[in-house]
Amino acid sequence: MARLTPMMEQYLATKAQVPDALLFFRLGDFYELFMEDAVTAARELEITLTGRANGGAGGDERTPMCGVPHHSAEGYVLRLVEKGYKVAICEQTEEAGAHKGIVRREIVRVVTPGTVMEQKGLQAKANNYLAAVVLRDDVYGLSFCDLSTGEILVVEHDSEQKMLDEMLRHQPAEIIVPFGEKSASYALTLRDLLACVLTEGLEKSHNLARASEVLLSHYGVISVDSFGLANRALSLSAAGMLLAYLDVTQKRNLHHLKMPAYITSDEYMTIDSFSRRNLELVETLRDKGKHGSLLGLLDETVTAMGGRLLRRYVERPLANKLRIEERLDAVEDLYKNLLLRDDIRQLLDAVYDLERLVARVSYGSANARDLQAIGSSLAVLPSLKGRLESAQAPLLQQLGAQVGNFDEIVDLIERAIVDEPPVSIKDGGVIRDGFDDYLDTLKSASRDGKRWLAELEQQEREATGIRSLKVGFNKVFGYYIEVSKSNVANVPATYERKQTLTNGERYVTPGLKEREALILEAEDKMVDLEYQLFVQVRDAVGEVLSQIQAAAEAIATVDVLQSFATVSIRRRYKRPQINTDDRLQIVEGRHPVVEAMLKGEPFVANDSLLNTSDQQIALITGPNMAGKSTYMRQVALIVLLAQMGCYVPADRAEIGIVDRVFTRIGASDDLAGGQSTFMVEMVELANILHHATPRSLIILDEIGRGTSTFDGISIAQAVVEFLHQSPKVGAKTLFATHYHELTTFTESFAGVKHFSTHVQEQDDSIVFLRKIIPQAADRSYGIQVAKLAGLPQEVLTRAREILVELEQGGHGVQDVSHRYPEPTHAPVIVRETAATYEPVVEKTPVAVAAPSAQLSLFDAADHPVVEELRKLDVMRLTPLDAMTLLYQLHQKARGE
Numbered sequence: 001m002a003r004l005t006p007m008m009e010q011y012l013a014t015k016a017q018v019p020d021a022l023l024f025f026r027l028g029d030f031y032e033l034f035m036e037d038a039v040t041a042a043r044e045l046e047i048t049l050t051g052r053a054n055g056g057a058g059g060d061e062r063t064p065m066c067g068v069p070h071h072s073a074e075g076y077v078l079r080l081v082e083k084g085y086k087v088a089i090c091e092q093t094e095e096a097g098a099h100k101g102i103v104r105r106e107i108v109r110v111v112t113p114g115t116v117m118e119q120k121g122l123q124a125k126a127n128n129y130l131a132a133v134v135l136r137d138d139v140y141g142l143s144f145c146d147l148s149t150g151e152i153l154v155v156e157h158d159s160e161q162k163m164l165d166e167m168l169r170h171q172p173a174e175i176i177v178p179f180g181e182k183s184a185s186y187a188l189t190l191r192d193l194l195a196c197v198l199t200e201g202l203e204k205s206h207n208l209a210r211a212s213e214v215l216l217s218h219y220g221v222i223s224v225d226s227f228g229l230a231n232r233a234l235s236l237s238a239a240g241m242l243l244a245y246l247d248v249t250q251k252r253n254l255h256h257l258k259m260p261a262y263i264t265s266d267e268y269m270t271i272d273s274f275s276r277r278n279l280e281l282v283e284t285l286r287d288k289g290k291h292g293s294l295l296g297l298l299d300e301t302v303t304a305m306g307g308r309l310l311r312r313y314v315e316r317p318l319a320n321k322l323r324i325e326e327r328l329d330a331v332e333d334l335y336k337n338l339l340l341r342d343d344i345r346q347l348l349d350a351v352y353d354l355e356r357l358v359a360r361v362s363y364g365s366a367n368a369r370d371l372q373a374i375g376s377s378l379a380v381l382p383s384l385k386g387r388l389e390s391a392q393a394p395l396l397q398q399l400g401a402q403v404g405n406f407d408e409i410v411d412l413i414e415r416a417i418v419d420e421p422p423v424s425i426k427d428g429g430v431i432r433d434g435f436d437d438y439l440d441t442l443k444s445a446s447r448d449g450k451r452w453l454a455e456l457e458q459q460e461r462e463a464t465g466i467r468s469l470k471v472g473f474n475k476v477f478g479y480y481i482e483v484s485k486s487n488v489a490n491v492p493a494t495y496e497r498k499q500t501l502t503n504g505e506r507y508v509t510p511g512l513k514e515r516e517a518l519i520l521e522a523e524d525k526m527v528d529l530e531y532q533l534f535v536q537v538r539d540a541v542g543e544v545l546s547q548i549q550a551a552a553e554a555i556a557t558v559d560v561l562q563s564f565a566t567v568s569i570r571r572r573y574k575r576p577q578i579n580t581d582d583r584l585q586i587v588e589g590r591h592p593v594v595e596a597m598l599k600g601e602p603f604v605a606n607d608s609l610l611n612t613s614d615q616q617i618a619l620i621t622g623p624n625m626a627g628k629s630t631y632m633r634q635v636a637l638i639v640l641l642a643q644m645g646c647y648v649p650a651d652r653a654e655i656g657i658v659d660r661v662f663t664r665i666g667a668s669d670d671l672a673g674g675q676s677t678f679m680v681e682m683v684e685l686a687n688i689l690h691h692a693t694p695r696s697l698i699i700l701d702e703i704g705r706g707t708s709t710f711d712g713i714s715i716a717q718a719v720v721e722f723l724h725q726s727p728k729v730g731a732k733t734l735f736a737t738h739y740h741e742l743t744t745f746t747e748s749f750a751g752v753k754h755f756s757t758h759v760q761e762q763d764d765s766i767v768f769l770r771k772i773i774p775q776a777a778d779r780s781y782g783i784q785v786a787k788l789a790g791l792p793q794e795v796l797t798r799a800r801e802i803l804v805e806l807e808q809g810g811h812g813v814q815d816v817s818h819r820y821p822e823p824t825h826a827p828v829i830v831r832e833t834a835a836t837y838e839p840v841v842e843k844t845p846v847a848v849a850a851p852s853a854q855l856s857l858f859d860a861a862d863h864p865v866v867e868e869l870r871k872l873d874v875m876r877l878t879p880l881d882a883m884t885l886l887y888q889l890h891q892k893a894r895g896e
Contacts, residue, residue: 022086023037114175117147133187141238142167145257151258154710155263171194176200208382210240274687282314298646305353317640318643331561333392337392404547417534483504496508584610602617610733619743629736719735
């Protein structure tokens, strides 16, 4: 192999620093990629893959390469990052020709999915989290950082499921695990569950001593006690590992990163990932979109900051009565005061995304347009502050006090930045006239020079008689006089030929050269000085970074509160009464999202009452499509809305604070995890039964429907008994089921009340009235629902015949082969031979269904299993005993 060129040697040495990233290597006006990086980038970006000789003279080996223009590289980088790649940016760090040898180049930043700062790569109303996790002694320490806003959160969990729930809540784009643990089982679970990039941290960076050192150095404090995490060693380890990773990849001071804030579980309601999904809090089950979710309904925020905070409110409602009431008081003030609410919305509409703008200022990537957006946003804060401080609600007054005064910064930006600045900050045209005297002098020299050039053009035309003569400029040759071919004979002898064109000649004169030197010197100095002045203004904004961040937090909170008020007025919501007892009562409650989606059709409201004494479990029966799931979901969503601090869709609501909401609704396979519909159902159910408390709210829909009738009804009854009898649970529960036989078993349970969805029969059809009535259903109306779904008439007719036989005590599936003609075409059976596979046509008899031992639950023929069930004392069975017995009976029924 031929010897590598110095440039390729430099490239390989740089690439060795970032083996897991695609290296964008700056060569002149392009970023080039080589070897495997080039092959990958060309494929993913759909750009041309070329090659170049990589050796010295005589070398014939070619290295794959591709490249993108430096001025448009941002878009290409973001496309790669969106696909899960990391991109290292290598820049020239000295001017070409500054000394002999190759130009020095260094990696200035590594862009990863969790460290995107570019506005085009971020969603305005969603955070982009980088997460870190440390596992020790079955305890997980977690840290989350949104680099684009400066937010850092930490928390610890004592189980893998809780850790996974936290990760699912934050949806990080990238997760850092300790060095050497990328293949650990929890790491692989995170990668598969979240489909995100998994990265190993620096060696030993998760060690508590090393992590603490990183944190102390970054924040300039002398003790970890400053973070309030003295007894949270794993949280410190995770945060330190995350910061160490940011230091290495971003290669700059990240002053905008806030102090780590611990997520206090006691202050918030816990909602596991199953329940968030089932209730469609932030996205729908069908298309994973925001429209049709609770978040989509509530989002009347005006600012991007408010939109991001609203999502956090939805995913983590409060469990503290004082804080809930504080929010409700603010919403009530905005609800009742139309002028206040409209003024606030109008003022917020003029506020840009201050959180991300000031983060870019600290990061060093803010341009003149960003500063202008900051200035115009800060300019409206005095008016916003005045309106908030004049409000009645204490929370609004506190938020007003949190908004500082930034008149000096606003004045500085207005004096410094032109009205319509360019995107680039290094090409001039950014600083306003009158801001700096020396810059004004240079601008005058540049303008005078260009005026002289315009006058020169006119003078030379008159002197030479060449009417088409013109004075021009390019970066290679500088200023020149251009004359067409037909007029070359008229060019004076004082002109010096500079360049020959197809259609003319270009010349210079001694006077033009002299003036060119003056103009270019002035323009070079002017551009450099403009950049220096811009950096000074940007640094001045950075000096009040923390005050602007505090104001941004207040603005986001105000925006969420006005959004709650706006939605509440538009949807006719009422203020809930928040209590600390166990009572949950809703009068004329409505499902917020379903009601909003109805097109002119009124929503049928329903009452709800649950407590832990005489109405702990509402057992709801009735047909499919009658509204059981909608009713149960609306109860859960009303509780969530109330504890967020929002008004609720009900005429009246008394909400005893709930610590956790659990839901088991719907059916789906987990094919990737190898779990059937029934297994998914049982896993979710197990999570509920293990973690529910007397302060929890449980929503269960069709428990046991994924297996056989006997198995399903046994599990369903055992669950009801467990929830009712177990002193450690006692949670308020809505339990919908098609097993209307359960109502017979539970009639003697004091805390179980029976309800059903009211339907009206008309001939052979039913009408859903969507009303919950206090009585049990005695039928499932399955055939009527099947008719509404459009099943063939012959199927419905035969189903009715079979239903009558079953209800009259018929047993077994009869031989019905005489009802159907023999198939016209014999089936084709493929037999394997020694050499090939040959189709063989055979006649096969029509199979006769075997008698079934499982039809009617109460009228079954004598059977040892049925006899044993009759002798059971179900009131003394624990859930574990019930499951064990169920397995044994199943084996007996199968004759095993």
